[in-house]
Amino acid sequence: MSAEPDVLLSAREISVRFGGVLAVNQVSFDVRRGEVFTLIGPNGAGKTTVFNLISRIYVPSTGEIEFEGRQFSQVAPHEVAKLGIARTFQNIELFEHATVLQNLLIGRHTHRQTGLWSDLFFTAKTRRAELAAREKVEQVIDLLDLQHHRESLVAGLPYGVRKVVELARALCTEPKLLLLDEPSSGLNTEETDDMVFWIRDIQHELGVTVLMVEHDMGLVSKVSDRVLAMNQGEMLALGTPAEVQAHPGVIEAYLGSVDEVSSLRRAA
Numbered sequence: 001m002s003a004e005p006d007v008l009l010s011a012r013e014i015s016v017r018f019g020g021v022l023a024v025n026q027v028s029f030d031v032r033r034g035e036v037f038t039l040i041g042p043n044g045a046g047k048t049t050v051f052n053l054i055s056r057i058y059v060p061s062t063g064e065i066e067f068e069g070r071q072f073s074q075v076a077p078h079e080v081a082k083l084g085i086a087r088t089f090q091n092i093e094l095f096e097h098a099t100v101l102q103n104l105l106i107g108r109h110t111h112r113q114t115g116l117w118s119d120l121f122f123t124a125k126t127r128r129a130e131l132a133a134r135e136k137v138e139q140v141i142d143l144l145d146l147q148h149h150r151e152s153l154v155a156g157l158p159y160g161v162r163k164v165v166e167l168a169r170a171l172c173t174e175p176k177l178l179l180l181d182e183p184s185s186g187l188n189t190e191e192t193d194d195m196v197f198w199i200r201d202i203q204h205e206l207g208v209t210v211l212m213v214e215h216d217m218g219l220v221s222k223v224s225d226r227v228l229a230m231n232q233g234e235m236l237a238l239g240t241p242a243e244v245q246a247h248p249g250v251i252e253a254y255l256g257s258v259d260e261v262s263s264l265r266r267a268a
């Protein structure tokens with residue numbers, strides 16, 4: 001008898017209505033521990049809305065999301081990071097006038113478990129926490145090859161490097177689930193190829209589960225274990241990248257956009 005897959009996050013019949021627009025309509029899926037799960041779909045499909053539900057920015061009009069068996073409706077928005085969910089943004093959000101190292105240490109701060117009292121007196125517990133923070137930050141710097149940039153101000157870095165710093169900052173919180181919002185946006189071909197390696201390393205070396213929204217079908221096929229295709233708020237297909245790209249409903253949905261259908265064909 002085969003074991004049931006270990007589900008980290010589960011969305012059950014979630015719908016979101018913005019006034020007259022049904023942005024997400026009865027969508028259900030599981031994200032399994034350890035996988036890279038990707039949401040695709042043409043513009044307006046509802047991907048960002050689903051993503052924002054999982055970041056707890058929106059709440060579903062109906063339906064429920066569970067993370068490690070805990071109902072999201074009972075989690076306050078500021079508690080999401082503590083549950084072990086970290087995210088990156090389509091438009092990078094970093095402290096521009098701080099160094100890479102400072103940004104990563106700030107990122108690590110959300111993971112802090114010591115109280116004000118032990119921090120004030122710099123107790124053994126605080127020292128241990130500081131040491132653990134430094135070790136984690138160094139591990140992430142090594143993994144993402146950021147050694148050369150550690151003391152650089154973020155504002156002076158090329159866009160592609162800033163994108164990796166944002167990824168690093170999210171990883172410093174030691175998330176169980178990493179949400180990547182269009183990791184390839186703004187990157188050139190070479191930087192997108194690098195992103196493939198970073199995502200694979202994050203999955204395999206750190207054991208972090210990844211949920212991403214992505215338009216670049218080349219990147220999607222190379223890193224995703226499973227893909228959910230959406231259109232106009234609804235689920236179109238769920239399966240491996242190859243299964244989803246061959247699905248007639250997915251091809252038809254993409255026919256609306258010449259750019260997107262050619263990217264689908266290139267990746268197939």
Ligand SMILES: Nc1ncnc2c1ncn2[C@@H]1O[C@H](COP(=O)(O)OP(=O)(O)OP(=O)(O)O)[C@@H](O)[C@H]1O
Nearest residue numbers: 018021022023041042043044045046047048049050
């Ligand atoms: N805050 C909002 N208020 C009103 N309507 C919204 C809001 N956010 C999204 N929508 C609408 O919901 C639908 C789904 O939008 P969403 O941004 O989730 O799609 P998407 O798949 O992420 O598209 P894109 O690839 O263009 O980012 C669209 O019709 C959009 O106009």
